[in-house]
Amino acid sequence: MIALSVAAALAIFVVYTALAGNGIADLTPSTLAGHAGDVSLVGKVVGNPQGNAAYHGGLHFQLKDIGRATPARVPVVYRGSMPDLFETGRDVVVEGTLRNGVFVAKPGSLITKCPDHYAPAKSSKT
């Protein structure tokens, strides 16, 4: 009987993954190139963010790889609510699509990671 239920659970699982696809790719600025479609981009904010996320023009900022010193830089344009603690030097995660060399973020999908600290606290999401 246990075997039956395990089989049933697995069946549900397989059906789900077949229908829902295989998750979203987690990429960094250096691995982003060439990926089409909806992906998740992780990076450190560099330079001076320009603009405003609430306005039509959106917030423009650049991301580089966290930890590794690669030259890859990705320009990001973001509209939507701003998460806590966003500033230059912060590590962030944002979902969106690469279009003509610019990463167009999904509105509201920008998240800042908590500063490097063992912390049960969660940073904000919108």
Next chain:
Amino acid sequence: MEWALALAAMLAVVAVVFVARPFLRDPAPASDRLDELAPEARQRLGLAEERDRALAALKELEFDHRTGKVSDDDYRAQVGPLRRRAAEVLRALEQGEQGRHERVADRGQPVP
């Protein structure tokens, strides 16, 4: 920081003494054997658990019947076998107990 190290050393000594205590208290014991449940004792323990299970099941059946969860028919159907089971286990326990008493009495020792 000497006091800290002295304190640490003292604690270490206390700890070692505490750890060595069983040997210090009983340097030449009659038996250093760790008690272990003999197979018959294990069996008895299993029976005791069975007995408690059977008795608890009866009690619960009673309670469920009184609160209406178990219908009269179901109650009648189940209470007989449960009571028989409980009686079986109690008998087995008593027999085991008797056997143990006899064996121990044979050796001329008081029964624990």
Next chain:
Amino acid sequence: MAPLGRAALLLAFGLIAYALVAGSYAAWKRRRRLALSAQNALLAAFPATLIAAVVLLVALGRRDMTFVYVWQHTSHKLPLGYALSAFWGGQEGSLLLWLLVLTGYAGLAVWLNRRSRELMAWTVPVFGLVAAFFAFMLCFVSSPFNVQPAPGDGRGMVPSLQNPYMLAHPPLLYLGYVGLTVPFAFGMGALLSGRTDERWIVATRRWTLAAWMFLGVGQLIGAHWAYVEIGWGGYYAWDPVENAALMPWLAATAFLHSVMIQEKRGMLKVWNMILVALAFNLSLFGTFLTRSGVIDSIHSFAQSSIGGWFLGFLTLMVVLSVALIRWRLPLLRTKTRLESLVSREATFLYNNLLLVALALTILWGVLYPILSQAVRGEARSVSKPYYDFFLHTFGLPLLLLMGLGPLVAWRRASLRSLGKTFIVPFAAAIVTGVALLALGFGSSWPGLLAYTFGAFVVASIVLEFVRGRAAAGGMLRLIGRNRRRYGGYIVHAAVVLLAIGIAGSSAYQTQRERTLKPGGSIEAAGYTVRYLTSTGVRGPNYTGFRALLAVSGHGERFRLNPGINNYPIEGQSNVASIYHDPRSLGDVFTTAHLLNKRGTIDLKVLVKPLINLIWVAGFVFVAGSLIAMWPDAVEQRRLAARYAAGAAPAGI
């Protein structure tokens, strides 16, 4: 001072290593005095660890910056309470907390069960093995007692951690995580000593319940923290670190239920061993997750040095658990079988399968990025829809089972008696469902099902109390004599409240976001939110603004003032303003961003029905757990008699 701390830890490590090695040898070769000596060593490990902990606490309290750890996590201006909470704010300190709680729990558990020498002989080395890992890490890999020439001020604590939650959330979680080691050690001890009786379960029942309670409360506090302080409007994000606590909790829930089957029917001995090992290993995994950078999380951890060590130890414990269970498999097998698929045992079994399935799907989701990286060279992650799907698929039936279980008798329930007991709760559910559908709640089918099943469960629990009270002759007598059962029902009630709160605040949430000039307004779910004006604010270490809002609706009027705090060093932080409606138990949640000097803001309003039920559920949960845990003198005597020298007294 630091040398004292380091010495205390080394002493603890020595004692624990001795407990492990000598204890194993003594258990294997059946040496009584050596086993006792190993036990003493384990007991002594707690005071040694405590000294180290006190040293660290004093250093934190004094802001002794020669301690690298203190420098990393505090500053002179930091209030004392938060400085002390930095104990668990960093890696080394939290390892020390683990060890402290573990040696404390282990010492107490072993001491209370010292008469059961055969079982303790093997349980001591198992505790020793787990403790040895943490002690080793603290002594040789990640010490809180590294020193430096005193620099100026410390690096300080992130503002978002400076709130009362930081004082409560981690310690409660740890009391839970570490607590799951106790049933694990006893279970493995039982396997090692070749015992197949329930002694290990009976001895650790309250420990497991307590650990499970702490883990649950700790998570609820974390959720509240996320909701109130962080300001994104939600309370659970399926982040790996959150899942890290949920998975062992689910496994422990399954374990708490299945041990009842072993107790009542003598079945499922193997499954219980598997579950206790699963709960413990998931708890270790959870600790590992929050430590290493191995899984991308919104808690960014640099690739921590101890990730590799943790993984190695976790692997070791998993392998050992599996090997031990495999070895004793023949002993544990029983001939008792499930008599009927319609019985309380069966519902417990279904509940177990659903809980474990949910835990495993969460585990899969957590591991997916690593696995996909290994297999395809590219990390992919799953997100909310994945988790929501499985939460609905497994969670909703679980909710229903909570109502079904109590109504079904043990062993076998005839369909006719089922019909009788079911009719009222079933009717309650149908009426609720139809009414809700008519009121428009069909917009979300999981929400509707959650509410309907919730009604079913509530009706079934109320019936249990009503019928029981009649049979026992009074409510207090009923609960007093059946603490585990009725305490359990109260916990079920808490879970229903939780489910309804979650359903209401997510499935039936209303969200509106607009750019407003002063005087503008937003309508949301019957509330009108008017933006009056914005003002600047200033605090000890921040400046910022607040948007003043006047809200009216549903017969109420109130003010809210969401805004932003700007911390010069750390950046800006949302300050949400929330109105708790005492009558409907819902919230109006607002956040605002200032766009320009003329006071134009971007305002977000969330109306979250019934969300406060979640927090209320927390209190009910604790009450139910405490009742279930409450010692019962009669039962204690009976159990003591049963296990005294392994012999049953003649006669009853």
